[in-house]
Amino acid sequence: MLGNSLLLLAALAGAVLLFRRSDAAAEAPKSQLQVASLSLIFLALAAMGRLLLVSVDQDIVTLQRLLDNLALYAGLPLLVTAALAMAMGWYWSKAGWGRWLLALFALFELCRRMGLGEDYTLWLSVVMAVVLLVVAWRQQGTLSRLATAIAAPLLLLSISAPALMVAELADTARLLAQAIAILLLSHALLQQNPRTLPTQ
Numbered sequence: 001m002l003g004n005s006l007l008l009l010a011a012l013a014g015a016v017l018l019f020r021r022s023d024a025a026a027e028a029p030k031s032q033l034q035v036a037s038l039s040l041i042f043l044a045l046a047a048m049g050r051l052l053l054v055s056v057d058q059d060i061v062t063l064q065r066l067l068d069n070l071a072l073y074a075g076l077p078l079l080v081t082a083a084l085a086m087a088m089g090w091y092w093s094k095a096g097w098g099r100w101l102l103a104l105f106a107l108f109e110l111c112r113r114m115g116l117g118e119d120y121t122l123w124l125s126v127v128m129a130v131v132l133l134v135v136a137w138r139q140q141g142t143l144s145r146l147a148t149a150i151a152a153p154l155l156l157l158s159i160s161a162p163a164l165m166v167a168e169l170a171d172t173a174r175l176l177a178q179a180i181a182i183l184l185l186s187h188a189l190l191q192q193n194p195r196t197l198p199t200q
Contacts (some may be wrong), residue, residue, distance in 0.1 A: 001051065003175025008047035010179035013188030015040035023192055024111060029086060029192075035097050036189055040182065042075030047133040047175075071161065073108040075122070080128045080135075083148070083185060086192055087138035118163070125159035128152075132185070144191045147184040154181035 015037045022033035028127045039174035049067040053060050078101060082163060090098070113118035132152035161169040 003172035003179070004047045004050045005177045007179040007182070008044055010042045010182045011044035011047060011185075014182055015044060017190060026107040031092065031094060032082045032086045032116065032191065036079050036186075038086060039075040039079035039082065040186070042078075043071045043178075043182065046071035047073070047135040057082070069108065072121070075103045076128060076155070076159075077104050077124065079182075080131050083135045083189060084131050086189060087135040119185065122160045122163045123146065125156050129156040129161075136188075139188060139192060141191055147188040152182040154178070155185070 018033045018040070019037040022030045022037065030069045046067040053064045055061075081100065084090075085179075108120070110115060129152040130153065132148055136148035136152070139145050139148060154177045157164065157169065158174045159180060161174055
């Protein structure tokens with residue numbers, strides 16, 4: 001319960017701060033900040049579901065699985081992609097972000113149907129960690145770079161600790177690692193200067 005509560009608070013705080021910052025941003029960083037905020041809402045919904053949906057009813061269990069999948073296979077990749085787009089100065093339209101979200105859904109479903117769910121989860125977490133290291137290298141400011149670089153291994157461990165570690169990591173520790181990673185990445189995104197990003 002503690003881990004989910006901390007994750008919920010971290011995701012909601014990040015979502016609110018990023019969305020508020022997007023109001024004053026130019027078009028390019030505005031869409032990136034709003035997408036990052038939306039992705040954190042996905043994470044918050046999953047954490048809230050784990051706190052509130054405690055019934056063993058099959059429909060409730062299915063709903064919780066859907067929320068968890070939304071957070072892991074769409075929310076986190078969307079957040080990392082938004083951070084990469086901001087660091088690289090890329091601009092995607094809202095339609096482009098929508099297509100990317102649909103592609104994430106399709107890729108997850110394809111791997112699930114092929115029985116590659118565990119492998120996909122591991123490789124997705126590795127790719128996101130590597131992308132965050134690239135983001136850290138491209139970001140402005142030492143503190144932002146350090147925050148993003150620390151977030152990368154924390155996110156990796158929070159997702160794929162069972163596959164990467166010999167000793168089992170407690171669920172609370174994994175959720176705490178993810179909450180810290182979200183806070184660090186949100187802080188790094190808030191510190192970026194949107195005026196340096198081109199609009200198209």
